[in-house]
Amino acid sequence: MKSHALSAGELPGRTRTAAARPPLYPWVVFALTFGLLLSDYMSRQVLNAVFPFLKAEWALSDSQLASLTSVVALTVGVLTFPLAILADRWGRVRSLVLMAAIWSAATLACAVAADYGQLLAARFLVGAGEAAYGSVGIAVVLSVFAPHVRATFGGAFMAGGSFGSTIGIALGGIIAVQFGWRWALASMAAVGLVLVVVFRLTVTQRRVDRYRCEDAGTAVEESEADAARRVPLSSLFSNTSVLCVYLGSGLQMFVAAVLLAWTPSYLNRYHAMSPDTAGMVSAVVVLLIGAGMIACGAITDRISRQRPERKWTTAVCCSTASAVLLAIGFQLPESGLQLVVIGCGAFFSAGASGPATAMVAELTHPSLRASGFGALTLANSLLGLAAGPFAVGVLADSAGLLTALRIAPLVHVGAVAALLIGKRCLPAGLRRPAALNDRASA
Known part of the structure; x- marks a missing residue:
């Protein structure tokens, strides 16, 4: 395999060295990926804010309410690692789009669920969509920033879970009181679907590869999917x-x-x-x-x-x-x-x-x-x-x-x-x- 000198702003598929100053596009990638992470946790945690409404309308027990939260955590825990492996081989950017579309559509399905069984099944799909998003998302973000800022962006990205949870519970509670619990869930789904469209139109694997930044001496010029094999x-x-x-x-x-x-x-x-x-x-x-x-x-x-x-x-x-x-x-x-x-x-x-x-x-x-x-x-x-x-x-x-x-x-x-x-x-x-x-x- 031939090796070439690499520099910032080269042709697509080339990597930038750690010394290069990142242009605007990596910040766009971070903003949109972080935005979807907020949507991830907003969709996951909004249900906690509407528990009283579900209990009153469907006469659910506390264990049934808890299962609606636990099924997401369990699905995420089981599927995170295998889905992250698949994303490394299938393509990280398109994996992010697919995952976000799944959890957003599943959250919308939660909003129209007719009974507890349908809601539980929809929550399972929420967990399936969210399972590997954090792992794959942080990999995409760190690939376009220099190694000496990885801890900053890693910490900031992971903190999105705390912020998204807070927003989801607070905003979901307000919407549920004003318009009903179904609208609270539908609102979270709408946020996710809008961000999916914006992300799909803005972030592509070709452009991410163009701005990829690795340590000197470790950059791989072949596609990540080929190298992963x-x-x-x-x-x-x-x-x-x-x-x-x-x-x-x-x-x-x-x-x-x-x-x-x-x-x-x-x-x-x-x-x-x-x-x-x-x-x-x-x-x-x-x-x-x-x-x-x-x-x-x-x-x-x-x-x-x-x-x-x-x-x-x-x-x-x-x-x-x-x-x-x-x-x-x-x-x-x-x-x-x-x-x-x-x-x-x-x-x-x-x-x-x-x-x-x-x-x-x-x-x-x-x-x-x-x-x-x-x-x-x-x-x-x-x-x-x-x-x-x-x-x-x-x-x-x-x-x-x-x-x-x-x-x-x-x-x-x-x-x-x-x-x-x-x-x-x-x-x-x-x-x-x-x-x-x-x-x-x-």
Whole structure:
């Protein structure tokens, strides 16, 4: 295979070097991909805002209501990794369009569902459409920006889940009160369908390839789909450092998921807040978690530009800060000061997400990057989003919610240990993508 000198603004199919200054189009790609991510979580979480309406109209039990949320999370967890692999081989951009169209159409189907069974089936399709969007979307975004800003964009992109959830619940509740629950769901579907059309007309794989930016010496000139067939999938799990990223990221997400799920109940039981007030305060916690993802990612890029291993250091510092602040916060008596300390702990609780995204990008071959992010999402889902709330709920049944919340921050210790081991193995881990590139080009 011939090699050519690459520069910004060359012909389609060529890659830009890390030193090139990104033009406007990568920002357009980020904005539209991020917009669809907001739509993703708006469609996923809007149903929580209309639970009272569904319960009153269809006489649903709490377990039936919970299943409408759980079926999405379960579908996402099961399908994320295989769909990310398919996207690497079929084409990432057109995969994003198809996924967004599926979840938007499924959300519209939810709005016209005639009974619980139809609504449950439509929610399953929502999960199927959303399953790999985050993994594939972040792979597309990072491909058009230089490596030294990956943590910033990784953290900002992942924070879209927090912001989209907040918008979906808040806006959905307002629309449901004014026009009915079906219009709340239909509105979220309309947002997604409009963004699908705009994305399809604006973002194409050819243009993304034109602005692709990889590390010097690792850019692949052949199509990503062709290279993905050459690079073994097992490379995603044969690198000790990247395995440590999966484990460390999943464990730090455990604590963030606990805060997302149990803060309203904690405020209601121990601060005597009404459900609506507890919901508003909890929304602030959700926003703090999202803001922390962005801020910690930006700080990571700034201090690691010359020394990439500092990404691991900032991830360790975020997990440590969250563990200390939350451990102190839940020991303090119920007061405004306690909520401030807990809020500070929440800010750092998912701060390692941006650095983790950048680490996976560095430690995986470009052609398998969406699959690598799929594995990261799987770890975050199983070890964090699914395990965290459930484990604390089980512990709360026997020891009380406050005791469970005091113990939960200790999981950060495991995250720190995994990240320190991964950092120690980093030199060998960084050599693997280059070796795989040579093998794929042979």
